[in-house]
Amino acid sequence: MLQVKAGDMQKMGLLFERYHRELFGFLYHMSGSADASEDMVQTVFYRMLKYRHTFTGDGSFRSWMYHLARNVLVDSVQKNKRSAHHHDVAEYAERIGGGARADESMQREQELATLQDALTKLSPEHREVLVLSRYQELKYEEIARILNTTEGAVKVRVHRAMNELKKLYLRLEH
Amino acid sequence: MNCEGAKDRLLDYLNNELPAADRATLDAHLANCPDCRHELAETKQVWQLMATVPTPEPRPDMRTNFYAMLDTFAEAEAARPTRSWTSILDQIKSFWTPTLAARLAYSLLLVSLGVAAGYWLQQKQSPDVAYRQQIDTLSSQVQEMRQMMMLSMLENPSATERLRAVSYTKDISDVDGRVIDALLTTLNNDPNVNVRLVTLEALADLGHDSRVREGLIHALPQQDSPLVQVALADVMVKLQEKRSLKPLRQMLRQEGLNDLVKSKIEQTIRELS
Incomplete structure (x- = not known):
């Protein structure tokens, strides 16, 4: 992340590959919506780029990522009070492959x-x-x-x- | 270990975060406490069930979208001018078109030409005879103008204006006959005493001129104002004009002469003879 901060934007790709699943998982379990979580992952990574100067390197990149993710969550909750929580669980159950639990x-x-x-x-x-x-x-x-x-x-x-x-x-x- | 302590540690127990010693004590407690065993079972059920909550895979577009966003961002960032010295230099360089350089050079050339011309002219004309001649001509013209103005102002019906006209004679460096005549005429004929007194003062300053002296001597018998008579007598003493003795003696013989003037004239005669 410090390299990104120094101007090497393409290093962000590495961070994305390493952390996007974890981030998606957190956002999914918090929001209950996979679609919204995908959008929020995008937003978190965008904010990492935009606010890269706020990354001090004192704490780990991971905690910084969670900090940003929590802010994004708060924003999305405020934006979307009706909270379509778990509405698309069924839809995702299909995608995960219902067969896995068919037995x-x-x-x-x-x-x-x-x-x-x-x-x-x-x-x-x-x-x-x-x-x-x-x-x-x-x-x-x-x-x-x-x-x-x-x-x-x-x-x-x-x-x-x-x-x-x-x-x-x-x-x-x- | 009591039930309270045991329940506090159930989660760590399930999480495998409990130190070995605590774990043993908890095991011992659980063996004897069906209540806590039940609690543990319930917690365990929920805890393990939580692990089975599926986390879906994010769709592949998420990755595509991310890289698209990253590229856009990097491009925008590259386009944005960063505030470093090199970028400022670059900006200046981009400003620095050949046209601008030519213009700047041209204006510099003009300025230096002007400076050079100024120096050249100053050096060439420093002992400027023509200039001095011009100034002399101008100042003599101004003198003439003053004379003209003074003469015309002496004709003015206002006493104030005539006073001012007389005072101008101090500024006239080269008093000629016309001015002296005008002043003497004023001294003898002006209806205002103050004007006559000031005129006398002005004429006394011109005492080095023989015409003025003669005029003043002739003016003596013509004065009727005691103030002017006394002032005139003073001027005669100041100029040590012995030719004034005759008219002064004539004045003493005049009838109705002011007593003060009489004694003054007598004193003047004594001082002059």
């Missing part, structure tokens, strides 16, 4: 749908820490850096989020 039980499908439902009902703060720790597989330390807080605070928040999710899931299941 799985109907119950499993049901559980998954319930969990996704529960996830959308979580507050954005709780969903965020769960997505970061469970899907993005980030260490608490890294999450703390992204959220500008302490490791302990992240730990507490993850616990609360998990309890909340569990409650929601169990309530929806029954």
Whole structure:
């Protein structure tokens, strides 16, 4: 990224190749929309180019990327309050290849749908820490850096989020 | 370990983030606590289920779009002038067309020509006789003009104007006969005493001229104002004009002569004889 900052724009391609899936995953789990996430990935990378001078090189590129991604998410939520959350999950299920789970039980499908439902009902703060720790597989330390807080605070928040999710899931299941 | 502590650690336990010692204690607690075992089972279920939530693959256009965006951005960035010295130099260079250079050279040439011409002219004409002659002519013309003006102003009905006319004689360096005649006429005939006094003053300054002296002597018996008579007597003393003794003695014989003037004239006669 420092090379990009120095003016070598084409180095951004390397960063894209390395991180776009991770970024897409985060945005997808946060927004629930693959289409919107693709647009947001584009926006994040555009902002990286435009605001490359703000990258100090102190923190990792990854945390900077998440910082930008969170801002883009906030912007898109404000732009699109009606939040078409998970509306296109079915559409994507086809693309992922329903065949992969064709042998799985109907119950499993049901559980998954319930969990996704529960996830959308979580507050954005709780969903965020769960997505970061469970899907993005980030260490608490890294999450703390992204959220500008302490490791302990992240730990507490993850616990609360998990309890909340569990409650929601169990309530929806029954 | 109590249930509270155990529940706090369930997630780390599932995450494999628990230190080995804590893990052992938690295992021990779970073995004896069905409540916590249940809790763990539920958490585990959700935790593992979360992992099965699919993440779709982004479509290939995303990559295409990204590279298109990157190219556009890089191009726009390259087109934008960066604020470095080299770019400023480049800008100046781009400004520097042959036409501009020619124009600049031409204007510089004109300026240097002007400067050179100025120096040349100044050196050539520094002892400028013609110039001095011109100035002399001009100043003599101005003198003539002043005389003319003075003479015409002496005819003015306003006493103030006539006073001013008399005062001009101080500025006239080369007083000729016409001016002296005019002044003497004023001294003898002007109806205003003040004008006569000022005229006398002006004539006294011209005392080196014999015509003025004669005129003043002749003016003595013609004056009727005591002020002018006294002033005239003073001028006679100042000029040490012995020829004035005769008219002064004549004045003493005049009837109705002011007493003050009388004593003044007597004093003057004493001083002159």
